Amino acid sequence: MGSRTDLYRTITDRITAALESAGPWQRPWTIGGGTMMPANALTGRAYRGVNAVLLLAAAQTLGYGGRWATFRQWQQLGGAVRKGERASLVILWKPLNDGAEAAPADDAAEMDTAEPAPGRLVCRAYHVFAAEQVEGVAIDASALPDLAERIDAAERFVASTAADIRLGGDRAFYLPSGDFIQMPAPAAFTGTQTSTATEGYYATLLHELTHWTAHPSRCARDLSGRFGSEAYAMEELVAELGAAFLCGTLGITDTPRPDHAAYLGSWLGVLRRDARAIFTAAARAQQAADFLCGLQEPSAGR
DSSP, X not given: OOOHHHXXXXXXXXHHHXXXXXXXXXXXXXXXXXXXXXXXTTTOOBOOHHHHHXXXXXXXXXXXXXXXXXXXXXXXXXXXXXXXXXXEEEEEEEEEETTEESSOXXXXXXXXXXXXXXXXXXXXXXXXXEGGGEESOOOOOOOOOOHHHHHHXXXXXXXXXXXXXXXXXXXXXXXXXXXXXXXXXXXXXXXXXXXXXXXXXXXXXXXXXXXXXXXXXXXXXXXXXXXXXXXXXXXXHHHHHHHHHHHHHHTOOOOOOTTHHHHHHHHHHXXXXXXXXXXXXXXXXXXXXXXXXXXXXXXXXX
């Protein structure tokens, strides 16, 4: 795959291409139809960070579901990748042990791409295939609870954060100076062809809750030092990705936000200039989602 810098650029170019092809009012990482986050078919572990973004975009573009594995992992499951199928790229940070890599190249169980802590780490590329590209193995995708149960789980998830959420008006936003979230009343939301009005409400609220995690008492997320005048747009990208991750966790359709198009040009500009920007945004979104999940009571969420 080449140097680490080449790998950053390869992944960034793939996400940039997905953003451009999706169109200004769409998103390549949307969770739709009650689907869940992409997960490894052999280990059951959910893909995280930029890997989740990559595989959500691939699934959206190609019409795949959420189960992926390497060529050898599919063999372990008794399947065979069909001839001519094209793999999707994911990456893995692994520690170095006495100058040697810690695991063989097909061991992709730990797909965690949060920005690594300082130390001797190596970034490796892996190629994975969706279940739809494989013959000879049936993946038992457990059925989601019905929508009423998922909405109830979303309500309990939100309540467990103890965030100050105020209803009223026609705008959704997080106000850092007051440390509260303002949301239109649920009745103000309308359904789409792919989601209910209630799902739209919770998808928007999860976006604002991701912003809420930026507070110094929570994740202390300040992107101004890294992105300068583009920090606000990048924070919106973090919130978009965080909402997608949380919608996937809860099985809620992630409805497009009207302000997506307003930021698209800024996101594309940053990604073209900075090959590591999407890694930072995805890592911060994953950190925010993990923080919110960590606030949950044992029975909240899934």
